[in-house]
Amino acid sequence: MALSAATLLICPAPLTTCCFHSIQRKPRFPLTSSSSIERRASKVDHQLQTQPVRTTTTETNKFYGSFEKRLRLCEEVKCRVSPDQAQLLALLVQILGAERCIEVGVYTGYSSLAVALVLPESGRLVACERDANSLEIARKYYKLAGVSHKMDVRHELAVDALNSLILNGEACSYDFAFIDAEKRMYKEYFELLLQLVRVGGIIVVDNVLWHGKVADPLVDDPKTVSIRNFNKSIMADRRVSISMVPIRDGMTICRKR
Ligand SMILES: C[S@@+](CC[C@H](N)C(=O)[O-])C[C@H]1O[C@@H](n2cnc3c(N)ncnc32)[C@H](O)[C@@H]1O
Numbered sequence: 001m002a003l004s005a006a007t008l009l010i011c012p013a014p015l016t017t018c019c020f021h022s023i024q025r026k027p028r029f030p031l032t033s034s035s036s037i038e039r040r041a042s043k044v045d046h047q048l049q050t051q052p053v054r055t056t057t058t059e060t061n062k063f064y065g066s067f068e069k070r071l072r073l074c075e076e077v078k079c080r081v082s083p084d085q086a087q088l089l090a091l092l093v094q095i096l097g098a099e100r101c102i103e104v105g106v107y108t109g110y111s112s113l114a115v116a117l118v119l120p121e122s123g124r125l126v127a128c129e130r131d132a133n134s135l136e137i138a139r140k141y142y143k144l145a146g147v148s149h150k151m152d153v154r155h156e157l158a159v160d161a162l163n164s165l166i167l168n169g170e171a172c173s174y175d176f177a178f179i180d181a182e183k184r185m186y187k188e189y190f191e192l193l194l195q196l197v198r199v200g201g202i203i204v205v206d207n208v209l210w211h212g213k214v215a216d217p218l219v220d221d222p223k224t225v226s227i228r229n230f231n232k233s234i235m236a237d238r239r240v241s242i243s244m245v246p247i248r249d250g251m252t253i254c255r256k257r
Contacts, residue, residue, distance in 0.1 A: 082248045086114035098175035101125045104158040105181030109138025116147035128158040162192040172198045180206040183223040186230040209250030
């Protein structure tokens, strides 16, 4: 169970006596100000995210464990989805009974590995990534996890890869897609994936909270504006039903009608 800091902040009982007792018995910070509660909540939140999820999830972490030890401090952990997000993606794929999936933005392969591991042997994941070095690492993990035969890696710009799938006659043939690449291209990715995904299929979009910047009218850099506009447009989009799930940096789950 991943609970957000916000959930903890509205917990009516003192944190030491509520359900998180077993996780951290002694308050590390005096609970006298909202900022100290926030600090503590954020620590507990982090523990909830990293401990139970890591131990109960996912095969994925089995393969990534040694990698993380070596690269714990680098950008790797920041750039990829969190374990609880990976768990949710894998669960959605399983609930859908998905066989054909697409990922836009692979990086070193963490989220794609989570998806590939739950695909059936006949399943296929088209993995689009522009960076060769990242793909080299991702391929190592696919091999280590024994899922290389499910992977269709496209080393090119995601828009080009998606257009070529459409040109290849694959419209309406995918069950599941995950968008996690260039933030200024979200609308374009979404429009192309909406063509590729079947009715009832799912498109998940990452980073829709964009560290809260989408809600701050004073922030107007191109990435924030793009995600903010995407969020607005998706709310009014009658072609999909949506649910925005505030885990980590926020994911919107869109089901094609
Ligand atoms: C946030 S990372 C993806 C993390 C990955 N989904 C995970 O959780 O393991 C974004 C990736 O998108 C890639 N990317 C950015 N723009 C792209 C584009 N136009 N086409 C293909 N890949 C792109 C970047 O190189 C980067 O590796």
